[in-house]
Amino acid sequence: MKRAVYPGSFDPITNGHIDILKRALEIFDEVIVLIAENHEKKSRFTVKERVEMIQDATKDLEGVKVDSTEGLTVSYAKRVGATHLIRGLRAVSDFEYEFSLAAANHYIDESIDIVFFMANSESSFISSSMIDGLYSENVDISNLVPESVVKMYKKK
Ligand code: PNS
Numbered sequence: 801m802k803r804a805v806y807p808g809s810f811d812p813i814t815n816g817h818i819d820i821l822k823r824a825l826e827i828f829d830e831v832i833v834l835i836a837e838n839h840e841k842k843s844r845f846t847v848k849e850r851v852e853m854i855q856d857a858t859k860d861l862e863g864v865k866v867d868s869t870e871g872l873t874v875s876y877a878k879r880v881g882a883t884h885l886i887r888g889l890r891a892v893s894d895f896e897y898e899f900s901l902a903a904a905n906h907y908i909d910e911s912i913d914i915v916f917f918m919a920n921s922e923s924s925f926i927s928s929s930m931i932d933g934l935y936s937e938n939v940d941i942s943n944l945v946p947e948s949v950v951k952m953y954k955k956k
Contacts (some may be wrong), residue, residue: 805886853946
């Protein structure tokens with residue numbers, strides 16, 4: 801069983817994340833979508849809300865689990881027997897951040913490797929913070945995020 805962890809803030813999950821998750825499932829038998837703490841970001845949704853949105857958005861995908869951690873991503877991966885982390889890359893601007901995150905993770909535990917997927921062209925401009933900005937300006941986000949996210953925004 802090849803298991804990977806797909807960590808992120810997922811605040812909220814977008815169609816770009818879902819695309820990367822589906823592609824990761826072509827390689828791994830099981831992918832755990834892991835909500836992890838990014839101390840540089842203030843979150844819009846609670847962890848419970850994020851878990852709920854992701855669970856709903858992935859309910860028809862086989863081999864997906866959803867979890868959260870307050871600790872280190874690589875420690876979580878080791879604990880659950882995952883061999884790889886999954887991350888997405890949208891543009892060159894993501895590279896520097898991903899490069900240092902990967903280096904930090906490698907420093908903590910070099911036995912966990914990272915697989916990067918390039919965002920597809922339709923998703924390359926979507927980010928969680930952009931979704932939040934668009935929603936605040938009353939722009940329709942229903943083509944950019946799963947339905948569960950639209951519902952959660954309306955509920956808030
Ligand atoms: O979606 P994001 O915000 O770019 O995801 C970043 C995240 C949450 C994957 C990263 O901040 C993370 O792994 N946080 C957990 C703490 C950790 O493992 N830090 C390791 C290196 S600094």
